Amino acid sequence: MRIVQKFGGTSVGSLERIRRTADLVQAEIGRGNEVAVVVSAMSGETNRLIGMARELSPAPAGREMDALVATGEQVTAALLSIELQARGIFAYSCSGAQAGFRTDSQHARARIKHIDSAHLIRHMQAGQVPVVTGFQGVDEHGNVTTLGRGGSDTSAVALAVAVKADVCDIYTDVDGVYTTDPRIVPRARKIDRISYEEMLEFASLGAKVLQTRSVELAMRYDMPIHLRSSFEPVPGTIVSREDDTMERAVISGVAYNRDEAKITIRGIPDHPGIAANVFGPVAEAAINVDVIVQNVSEQGYTDITFTVPRDDFGTTMDIMHKLCGEMQARDVLGDDTVAKVSVIGVGMRSHSGVAKKMFDVLAGEGINIQMISTSEIKITVVIDESQVDRAVQALHTAFGLDAEESEG
Amino acid sequence: MRIVQKFGGTSVGSLERIRRTADLVQAEIGRGNEVAVVVSAMSGETNRLIGMARELSPAPAGREMDALVATGEQVTAALLSIELQARGIFAYSCSGAQAGFRTDSQHARARIKHIDSAHLIRHMQAGQVPVVTGFQGVDEHGNVTTLGRGGSDTSAVALAVAVKADVCDIYTDVDGVYTTDPRIVPRARKIDRISYEEMLEFASLGAKVLQTRSVELAMRYDMPIHLRSSFEPVPGTIVSREDDTMERAVISGVAYNRDEAKITIRGIPDHPGIAANVFGPVAEAAINVDVIVQNVSEQGYTDITFTVPRDDFGTTMDIMHKLCGEMQARDVLGDDTVAKVSVIGVGMRSHSGVAKKMFDVLAGEGINIQMISTSEIKITVVIDESQVDRAVQALHTAFGLDAEESEG
Numbered sequence: 001m002r003i004v005q006k007f008g009g010t011s012v013g014s015l016e017r018i019r020r021t022a023d024l025v026q027a028e029i030g031r032g033n034e035v036a037v038v039v040s041a042m043s044g045e046t047n048r049l050i051g052m053a054r055e056l057s058p059a060p061a062g063r064e065m066d067a068l069v070a071t072g073e074q075v076t077a078a079l080l081s082i083e084l085q086a087r088g089i090f091a092y093s094c095s096g097a098q099a100g101f102r103t104d105s106q107h108a109r110a111r112i113k114h115i116d117s118a119h120l121i122r123h124m125q126a127g128q129v130p131v132v133t134g135f136q137g138v139d140e141h142g143n144v145t146t147l148g149r150g151g152s153d154t155s156a157v158a159l160a161v162a163v164k165a166d167v168c169d170i171y172t173d174v175d176g177v178y179t180t181d182p183r184i185v186p187r188a189r190k191i192d193r194i195s196y197e198e199m200l201e202f203a204s205l206g207a208k209v210l211q212t213r214s215v216e217l218a219m220r221y222d223m224p225i226h227l228r229s230s231f232e233p234v235p236g237t238i239v240s241r242e243d244d245t246m247e248r249a250v251i252s253g254v255a256y257n258r259d260e261a262k263i264t265i266r267g268i269p270d271h272p273g274i275a276a277n278v279f280g281p282v283a284e285a286a287i288n289v290d291v292i293v294q295n296v297s298e299q300g301y302t303d304i305t306f307t308v309p310r311d312d313f314g315t316t317m318d319i320m321h322k323l324c325g326e327m328q329a330r331d332v333l334g335d336d337t338v339a340k341v342s343v344i345g346v347g348m349r350s351h352s353g354v355a356k357k358m359f360d361v362l363a364g365e366g367i368n369i370q371m372i373s374t375s376e377i378k379i380t381v382v383i384d385e386s387q388v389d390r391a392v393q394a395l396h397t398a399f400g401l402d403a404e405e406s407e408g
Numbered sequence: 409m410r411i412v413q414k415f416g417g418t419s420v421g422s423l424e425r426i427r428r429t430a431d432l433v434q435a436e437i438g439r440g441n442e443v444a445v446v447v448s449a450m451s452g453e454t455n456r457l458i459g460m461a462r463e464l465s466p467a468p469a470g471r472e473m474d475a476l477v478a479t480g481e482q483v484t485a486a487l488l489s490i491e492l493q494a495r496g497i498f499a500y501s502c503s504g505a506q507a508g509f510r511t512d513s514q515h516a517r518a519r520i521k522h523i524d525s526a527h528l529i530r531h532m533q534a535g536q537v538p539v540v541t542g543f544q545g546v547d548e549h550g551n552v553t554t555l556g557r558g559g560s561d562t563s564a565v566a567l568a569v570a571v572k573a574d575v576c577d578i579y580t581d582v583d584g585v586y587t588t589d590p591r592i593v594p595r596a597r598k599i600d601r602i603s604y605e606e607m608l609e610f611a612s613l614g615a616k617v618l619q620t621r622s623v624e625l626a627m628r629y630d631m632p633i634h635l636r637s638s639f640e641p642v643p644g645t646i647v648s649r650e651d652d653t654m655e656r657a658v659i660s661g662v663a664y665n666r667d668e669a670k671i672t673i674r675g676i677p678d679h680p681g682i683a684a685n686v687f688g689p690v691a692e693a694a695i696n697v698d699v700i701v702q703n704v705s706e707q708g709y710t711d712i713t714f715t716v717p718r719d720d721f722g723t724t725m726d727i728m729h730k731l732c733g734e735m736q737a738r739d740v741l742g743d744d745t746v747a748k749v750s751v752i753g754v755g756m757r758s759h760s761g762v763a764k765k766m767f768d769v770l771a772g773e774g775i776n777i778q779m780i781s782t783s784e785i786k787i788t789v790v791i792d793e794s795q796v797d798r799a800v801q802a803l804h805t806a807f808g809l810d811a812e813e814s815e816g
Contacts, residue, residue, distance in 0.1 A: 015463050052487055055423050057494035064493070067501050068486035071479035078476035079460055085472070086465035093475050097505075098550055142506055 002034040002124065002165045006134065006156030009043035010173045011230040012076045021230065022083040024171065025129065029089055034124040036163055037091075038134045038156040039080055041072025062107025066136070066146045070096065073133035073152075081131045091129040094120075096144065099130065100162075101137030101155065103145045110145035112137060112154070117162035124163060132159060153214035161221040168218065168225050174209055175229035176237035177202060179401040180254040184392050187402040191252060192235070195242040198252050199225075201344045201378045215239065242346050250347035250354060251399040254392050258339045258385055260290070261313035262370065264305040265320055267297060267330025277327060278304055281319050287312040291340070291373040291382060301330075305371060307382060310336050338370060339388045342380040343395055355379050361398045365390050410442040410532065410573045414542065414564030417451035418581045419638040420484045429638065430491040432579065433537065437497060442532040444571055445499075446542045446564040447488055449480025470515025474544070474554045478504065481541035481560075489539045499537040502528075504552070507538065508570075509545030509563065511553045518553035520545060520562070525570035532571060540567060561622035569629040576626065576633050582617055583637035584645035585610060587809040588662040592800050595810040599660060600643070603650040606660050607633075609752045609786045623647065650754050658755035658762060659807040662800050666747045666793055668698070669721035670778065672713040673728055675705060675738025685735060686712055689727050695720040699748070699781040699790060709738075713779060715790060718744050746778060747796045750788040751803055763787050769806045773798050 005028065007021050028035045049069050053060045077093035084091035096103075100116030120130050134152025137145050147154055153170060160168035175190065177199065182188040194202075196219035203212040209227060218225050218239065228236030268274055275294070282289055292306040308316045313336045320332045348354040358379055362369060367390065371382035383391060396402060413436065415429050436443045457477050461468045485501035492499035504511075508524030528538050542560025545553050555562055561578060568576035583598065585607065590596040602610075604627035611620040617635060626633050626647065636644030676682055683702070690697055700714040716724045721744045728740045756762040766787055770777060775798065779790035791799060804810060 015460060018464065049483065052423060053490050056426065056487060056491045060490040061493055064486045064489045064501055067503070068483060068490075071482045074479050074482075075457065075476060078472045079464060081472045082461050082468040082476075083464045085469055093472055095475070095552075144503075 001031075001167070002163065003028055004036050004038060004156055004160040004163065004165045004168045006038040006152060006168065006170045007040065007230060008152065008172050009040040009046075011171050012039055012041075012080065013043035015079070018076075018080055018083055021080060021171075022087065024230065025080075025084060025091075026087055026089060029129070034127075035129050036120060036124055036159060036165070037080065037129060037131045038152060038159055039073060039076040039131060040134050040152045041069070042076055045072040045075070063143055066107045067144045070133070070136045070144045070146060073135055077131045077133045084129060084131070089129055090127060091131050092123075094130050094132045096133050096136035096155075097138040097142070099132040099159070101158070103137035103139055103147070105139040105141070105143065105145065107143075107145055109148040110137060110139070112147070112158050115158060115162035117159070120159075121163050151211070151213075153211040154217060157214045157217045157223055157225065160223050161217070165223070168223055170210065170225055170227050171230035172209060172227065173229070173231065175232050175234060176227055177209060177239075177253070179252065180392055180396050181256070184256075184389050185254075185396045185402070188396065189401065189403045191237050193238045193240060193243070194252055195346050196239060197242070197377055198344050198346055199239045201342065201375070202253065202255055210239070249345060249400070250351045251343045251345035251401065252347070253344050253401065254341065254395045254399070255344060256339060256341045256388050256392055258388060259310050260307050260338050260340050260382065261310045261316075261334065261336035262305060262307050262338045262382060263313075263316055263320055263335075264303060264333040265324060265329050265331075266303045266333065267301045268304065268327055269329070270296070270300055270302045274302065274327075275304070278320075278323060279306075281323065282308070282316060285312075285315055285319060287316055291371050291380060293371050293373075307338065307340070307371070337385045338382050339385040340380050340382055341388060341391045341395070342378050343399060344378045346377050348379075349376060357398065358395065361394050362391055365394050367391050409439075409575070410571065411436055411575055411577055412444050412446060412564055412568035412571065412573045413577045413579065414446040414560060415448065415488075415579050415638060416560065416581070417448040417454075419579050420447055420449075420488065421451035423487070426484075426487055426491055429488060429579075430495065432638065433488075433492060433499075434495055434497060437537070442535075443537050444528060444532055444567060444573070445488065445537060445539045446560060446567055447481060447484040447539060448542050448560045449477070450484055453480040453483070471551055474515045475552045478541070478544045478552045478554060481543055485539045485541045492537060492539070497537055498535060499539050500531075502538050502540045504541050504544035504563075505546040505550070507540040507567070509566070511545035511547055511555070513547040513549070513551065513553065515551075516554055517556040518545060518547070520555070520566050523566060523570035525567070528567075529571050559619070559621075561619040562625060565622045565625045565631055565633065568631050569625070573631070576631055578618065578633055578635050579638035580617060580635065581637070581639065583640050583642060584635055585617060585647075585661070587660065588800055588804050589664070592664075592797050593662075593804045593810070596804065597809065597811045599645050601646045601648065601651070602660055603754050604647060605650070605785055606752050606754055607647045609750065609783070610661065610663055618647070657753060657808070658759045659751045659753035659809065660755070661752050661809065662749065662803045662807070663752060664747060664749045664796050664800050666796060667718050668715050668746050668748055668790065669718045669724075669742065669744035670713060670715050670746045670790060671721075671724055671728055671743075672711060672741040673732060673737050673739075674711045674741065675709045676712065676735055677737070678704070678708055678710045682710065682735075683712070686728075686731060687714075689731065690716070690724060693720075693723055693727060695724055699779050699788060701779050701781075715746065715748070715779070745793045746790050747793040748788050748790055749796060749799045749803070750786050751807060752786045754785050756787070757784060765806065766803065769802050770799055773802050775799050
């Protein structure tokens with residue numbers, strides 16, 4: 001097998017952790033696998049570097065920030081290479097530039113254009129282990145770029161695709177994806193296999209285990225991701241193309257996000273182009289609108305309700321109050337104590353009645369649904385924040401996800 | 409004027425120091441000069457990185473150590489660029505690779521082959537300030553290399569040559585070169601101008617102010633170095649080609665080095681090739697032999713005496729005891745309580761009697777001379793370590809270097 005192993009900041013956060021990470025690399029080599037490694041900066045290091053820059057300047061230039069923080073992964077790559085070499089493994093560190101990660105020039109959020117991977121494949125075939133800095137590359141002018149926070153997952157998947165790996169192992173401090181948050185539902189189960197599409201829905205709901213961008217990339221190139229623990233030597237969750245075994249469960253998991261706010265602009269004189277009028281200024285402020293519902297309120301007037309991240313609530317309300325006057329709408333209402341709860345599963349494509357069951361369960365708990373949004377494999381409701389725990393628990397049980405039932 | 413400014417580790421050792429260093433750059437820009445900057449790692453950072461590597465491996469590979477420690481200067485270059493930009497100066501950081509420093513592949517002691525400087529000159533002419541990482545480059549394969557400890561001075565001089573600067577300002581925590589150590593002679597004076605040759609002699613005697621290699625490079629390309637304080641805004645010492653004003657003083661300074669040991673191998677059967685026999689094994693052990701004296705002792709036999717750094721005394725004695733048997737010499741004597749004292753000055757080329765005056769002064773102080781070595785611009789004697797202070801004081805006065813006399 002050819003494997004890319006990716007280790008996050010906590011997995012390389014100290015010399016002791018680097019040694020344990022080296023154990024995990026050594027084990028794969030010992031199994032006869034070809035291995036390339038992608039590493040993050042030692043946990044805390046990126047923030048330390050950013051902190052120094054911010055002390056010097058309120059708005060440091062992106063180019064310099066990228067050059068600065070990119071050193072974090074370079075340190076880790078060198079240290080892990082040194083540790084691997086001390087064990088007799090022919091490892092060598094590569095910066096983003098050395099590994100061949102070519103990106104565009106958008107500092108702090110660069111996109112990978114391509115990876116010159118021929119040399120990496122050649123070295124891996126010869127039993128050598130490239131230890132590549134995650135999160136970074138170079139643009140066509142040789143400037144160091146970074147992919148943005150969490151970009152190391154994306155680096156790892158992109159590298160796995162470029163070297164034609166069989167799997168991309170992403171080691172982290174959790175041991176996989178769960179059917180829901182175990183802090184809310186103690187009987188939550190680890191999911192053995194999940195499809196890219198479902199993983200994307202989980203990620204978009206704030207599951208911090210994998211960066212959305214890395215899953216999108218894995219899906220596009222059909223690169224299986226094995227999300228696993230760097231602390232426990234147990235199988236984690238395989239994120240891969242949908243297959244037969246996945247079809248057994250209608251719902252794979254229940255996700256939630258408390259970090260939501262809801263805004264309604266009422267009594268807008270109805271004519272074409274209203275949505276663009278409303279959401280244009282919000283997009284310009286770089287605020288991500290999520291669930292959107294539009295209704296006719298009375299003849300010739302319409303209401304629009306949408307959600308935004310709670311941090312952006314104040315800014316969005318200011319924009320809407322201004323728009324309300326310009327558009328001669330009646331008024332603006334806001335509520336920053338709402339939350340989203342979703343059921344997710346590729347199985348719902350072939351099973352009708354999932355939505356009805358969800359609404360029945362919530363009604364049975366006396367939970368009022370404020371908004372509904374559906375995709376092919378997800379149903380999301382917006383409810384009052386105070387009712388999240390109860391909603392998640394009831395749905396987890398009702399859809400047969402509790403550990404005892406499914407494993408009995 | 410076009411200037412390269414170089415700042416060492418203490419000059420960029422904290423954010424506060426980086427701000428003060430930015431003042432010094434800004435001042436040169438304010439004078440209408442074109443400026444490029446070379447920086448070291450923040451003081452302590454290189455040792456911190458090396459310490460981590462050593463904890464992982466007793467003998468980490470040179471390639472990885474270079475990749476690791478090179479991040480130190482990269483952090484400083486980015487931070488100083490950020491600070492300069494916050495003042496409205498168009499500064500930008502360059503790693504060794506980005507600045508165009510091409511070196512050979514000898515990790516930890518790479519030599520600069522050439523610098524692709526066209527882009528730097530173009531940017532400087534446009535009023536931009538390249539902030540270049542000292543101490544590092546890349547080899548032809550793109551591997552990061554370092555020039556070895558203190559290599560930042562060499563980087564600065566090489567850059568000054570490559571961009572055709574008028575002067576290379578090296579900022580440090582001393583304000584120049586002194587006629588001798590002010591701790592021994594309170595009336596020591598700062599030297600305003602000194603020739604490359606004299607500076608080399610001072611440096612070879614352990615004056616830590618400038619790395620020998622950087623002075624050799626400056627001499628080869630006739631690049632004036634202005635050695636000055638980053639704390640005090642006063643002129644320092646200009647190291648440059650010998651000129652008329654330098655000829656006034658016969659002696660520029662008195663230097664000493666306590667870090668010496670003396671070894672004598674006596675009664676060697678005399679035949680051609682003895683010196684090679686004696687010094688071959690010492691060179692193989694990477695020990696630098698300094699002063700060498702060879703005498704005929706009795707018919708058919710010779711004695712050889714030489715000095716080595718005190719740290720290498722034990723190793724060298726072991727080598728000599730072994731050789732003594734092989735060469736059928738009589739015996740080996742060692743003394744690790746000796747020191748060197750030198751008078752240095754280009755003026756002695758045209759003034760006879762300097763050596764005689766030196767020996768007279770030492771004799772007058774009752775100091776026994778154990779060895780003598782001379783070059784065109786330096787006379788060195790080896791004496792007992794306990795007599796160093798007295799020798800330096802007496803010579804400083806006798807050659808007219810004391811502050812009151814010369815400035816009166």
